[in-house]
Every structure is written in structure tokens, then in C-alpha cells.
Amino acid sequence: MIRLDGVSKRYPDGTVAVHELTMDVRPGELVVLVGPSGCGKTTTMKMVNRLVEPTGGRIFVDGVDVTHADPVKLRRGIGYVIQNVGLFPHRSIEENIAVVPELTGWPKARRRERARELMTVVGLEPDTYANRYPHELSGGQRQRVGVARALAADPPVLLMDEPFSAVDPVVRAQLQDEFLRLQEDVRKTILFVTHDIEEAVRLGDRIAVFAQGGKLEQFDTPAAILGAPATPFVADFVGFDRGLKQLSVTPVTKNDLEHPPVVRADQSLADVGASLGVSNWAVVLDASGGLAGWIGKDMVPGTGTVADRARRMDAWVQLDDSLKIAFAEMLQWNAGWIAVLDADDRYLGVLTPSTLHAALRRAVEAESQSIAPSEVELVTITDS
Numbered sequence: 001m002i003r004l005d006g007v008s009k010r011y012p013d014g015t016v017a018v019h020e021l022t023m024d025v026r027p028g029e030l031v032v033l034v035g036p037s038g039c040g041k042t043t044t045m046k047m048v049n050r051l052v053e054p055t056g057g058r059i060f061v062d063g064v065d066v067t068h069a070d071p072v073k074l075r076r077g078i079g080y081v082i083q084n085v086g087l088f089p090h091r092s093i094e095e096n097i098a099v100v101p102e103l104t105g106w107p108k109a110r111r112r113e114r115a116r117e118l119m120t121v122v123g124l125e126p127d128t129y130a131n132r133y134p135h136e137l138s139g140g141q142r143q144r145v146g147v148a149r150a151l152a153a154d155p156p157v158l159l160m161d162e163p164f165s166a167v168d169p170v171v172r173a174q175l176q177d178e179f180l181r182l183q184e185d186v187r188k189t190i191l192f193v194t195h196d197i198e199e200a201v202r203l204g205d206r207i208a209v210f211a212q213g214g215k216l217e218q219f220d221t222p223a224a225i226l227g228a229p230a231t232p233f234v235a236d237f238v239g240f241d242r243g244l245k246q247l248s249v250t251p252v253t254k255n256d257l258e259h260p261p262v263v264r265a266d267q268s269l270a271d272v273g274a275s276l277g278v279s280n281w282a283v284v285l286d287a288s289g290g291l292a293g294w295i296g297k298d299m300v301p302g303t304g305t306v307a308d309r310a311r312r313m314d315a316w317v318q319l320d321d322s323l324k325i326a327f328a329e330m331l332q333w334n335a336g337w338i339a340v341l342d343a344d345d346r347y348l349g350v351l352t353p354s355t356l357h358a359a360l361r362r363a364v365e366a367e368s369q370s371i372a373p374s375e376v377e378l379v380t381i382t383d384s
């Protein structure tokens with residue numbers, strides 16, 4: 001969808017911002033450009049919508065060589081979101097969002113409808129915010145307007161230059177989550193610039209790591225960048241704690257699960273004693289195989305059914321959730337284990353701190369050896 005073919009930019013003062021860069025962004029893909037300050041990320045992005053003219057190479061958007069396109073027309077077909085949004089201060093939120101439709105001659109009623117629809121999409125209640133002015137919004141709300149404006153004319157391509165950097169970390173995480181959900185729906189082809197590797201890992205389908213001079217050090221999935229950095233520069237940039245960062249890109253798989261004893265909620269207590277074996281507790285399931293809770297060995301003596309004594313279990317994740325979510329659930333519920341459910345909420349097994357740790361180590365090893373996590377043989381250091 002976007003292809004850079006040997007693209008270079010040398011500014012008139014001789015600074016080489018980008019040197020013979022070749023990369024592609026597939027339709028519907030979110031590619032994050034990441035790297036230290038001054039490495040040419042913004043220059044690269046601005047060459048795509050011709051805010052900066054390349055001094056070498058060619059750039060294609062949807063198969064068209066944009067180095068020969070009319071820059072004004074080109075920009076109307078490419079959404080652009082920047083750090084401080086650049087909203088017009090004397091225009092209402094609704095008018096700000098509808099800028100490109102206005103330029104391209106949409107009738108007023110349709111512009112208005114589109115602006116209000118997009119406000120809902122980005123989580124701004126139209127009746128409350130449509131007629132406000134930018135200074136009457138919080139920083140996070142202004143960023144949402146920026147995203148809505150970029151989407152207004154429904155362009156297939158979005159360029160986003162540090163769009164969430166100006167807000168505090170909590171709002172930032174919120175905006176990132178909302179944006180990921182939005183992207184699932186709209187599936188735009190996106191080039192996203194950040195200097196924050198955490199943000200890159202969280203958002204990117206693929207990440208391009210740049211070094212000074214616009215040199216592409218590695219272009220791969222977040223898991224590969226964290227697990228198998230291609231160069232010492234990338235290893236240094238992603239940081240010594242990359243194992244921890246890998247938590248957020250490693251899904252929970254069936255191989256990671258432990259299988260403690262399982263009892264049914266409608267079983268009589270008298271029956272379950274034997275099925276616990278040496279275990280001090282069991283998982284309790286309802287009649288349809290869903291998680292009903294847990295029961296401890298010391299709760300079993302007496303009469304009645306398991307349901308009478310079982311405790312609720314609130315800590316659970318679904319298969320394919322990240323290990324990070326699993327870990328967060330464990331901490332939030334102060335739980336020594338969490339249940340793992342399939343997409344239909346049926347119980348599959350449990351994760352414990354040690355299986356979670358093993359899953360993470362397998363993922364890191366698998367990436368560095370380029371093999372499947374299930375093929376990794378873990379060597380564990382013990383004190384025996």
C-alpha cells in the first residue's frame with residue numbers, strides 16, 4: 001500500500017536525514033517507525049505526503065508514484081495526525097473535524113453528519129462537544145478530535161506523528177487502547193511515528209527501528225524485535241528488560257496450562273474428597289463447562305453440594321490474551337493462579353506464576369533461536 005524504494009533526503013544544509021530507505025507497508029497494516037531523536041522518522045513520514053520532497057528514490061501509495069502527484073490532492077487522500085493536533089482555534093470541534101470534507105466540497109448537512117458520527121467513534125459525545133472550541137477540551141480530547149479529523153474523508157492511509165505524546169501516561173494508554181479498537185474496525189494503512197518502544201510494541205503490527213541518518217536497523221514484528229534484535233543498536237534501544245516487554249506480545253497458549261483437579265458444582269461434597277487426591281484445592285465448573293469458582297480441601301467435609309461451599313474466582317483470561325494481561329489479573333486479584341477460558345468461556349486450565357514464567361522464557365528463547373515456543377527445552381537453575 002505504501003512503498004518506499006531507495007528513498008533519501010538530504011536537507012539543503014547537507015544533513016542526511018534519510019539514506020536509501022526501502023520498506024513497504026501492507027494494506028490495513030499499522031507500521032510504527034521508532035528510533036532516537038533526530039534519526040529521520042518524521043522526515044520519512046513527511047515524504048509520504050510530500051510535506052518534504054525526497055532527494056532520491058521513489059515513493060508509491062496504492063501503486064501510484066506520489067513523487068509526481070499533485071501534493072494538495074495527495075494530502076487530501078492521506079489522513080495526518082500530529083502531536084499538538086493543530087486544530088483551528090476559532091472553529092468549533094464539528095467544523096475542525098469536517099475540514100477536509102469541506103475542502104472537497106461535501107454539502108453542509110453531510111459534513112455535519114460525518115463529523116458527529118466520527119465524534120462518537122472516538123468517544124466524544126456529539127451533543128456535548130460538537131459546538132465547543134478547542135480550548136474548551138482537555139489534551140486527550142483534542143487528540144481524539146485530531147484522530148477524528150484525519151478519518152473524516154475516509155482516507156485509506158493515515159500518517160500519525162507522535163499523536164499521543166503530549167498527554168500524560170494514563171490518558172495516553174487510554175488513547176492507545178481506543179485507537180487499537182478503532183483500527184480493528186477501520187483497518188487503515190498506517191505509518192505511526194514514536195520514540196517510545198513501549199508504544200511501538202503495543203500498537204505496531206510491524207516495527208521499523210531507525211538509527212541516525214534514517215538507517216533501517218530492523219523491520220519486523222514486535223515479538224521478533226524484542227526476542228531477536230538484529231543488531232547491537234536494536235538490542236540497546238529495546239532495552240535490557242525486553243523479556244518483560246515481551247509479556248505484552250506473547251499470547252497464552254494451551255501448552256502453558258496446568259491442570260489441577262476439576263469438580264462439578266452439582267457434585268455432592270461426599271464425592272469430591274477422593275477426586276482431590278494430593279491437591280489442596282480444585283477448580284469448580286458449572287454444568288456447561290464454564291468456570292464456577294474453586295474449592296479448598298478444608299472446605300469439603302460436610303454434607304451438601306460443591307456449589308454450597310465453592311468460592312467465586314474472578315481472575316481469568318482467555319486463550320490468546322497476552323501474558324501481560326494474565327500477570328496483571330493475577331496481581332489485581334491477588335491470586336496464586338488464574339483460570340484460562342476459550343472463546344466460548346469454557347474452562348481450559350490454569351496459569352500459575354511458575355507456568356507464566358516458563359511461558360515467557362520459552363517465548364524469549366524461541367525468538368532468539370527462531371524456533372516455535374513448544375520446541376524450546378527450558379533449563380532451570382535450582383538450588384539443589
Ligand SMILES: Nc1ncnc2c1ncn2[C@@H]1O[C@H](COP(=O)(O)OP(=O)(O)OP(=O)(O)O)[C@@H](O)[C@H]1O
Nearest residue numbers: 011013015017036037038039040041042043044195
Ligand atoms: N528542515 C530541515 N533542515 C535541515 N535539517 C533538518 C530539517 N528537518 C530535519 N532536519 C534534520 O534531519 C534529521 C532528522 O530529523 P527528523 O525530524 O526526521 O528526526 P526524528 O527522528 O523525527 O526526530 P524526533 O524524534 O526528535 O522528532 C535531524 O538531524 C534533523 O536535525
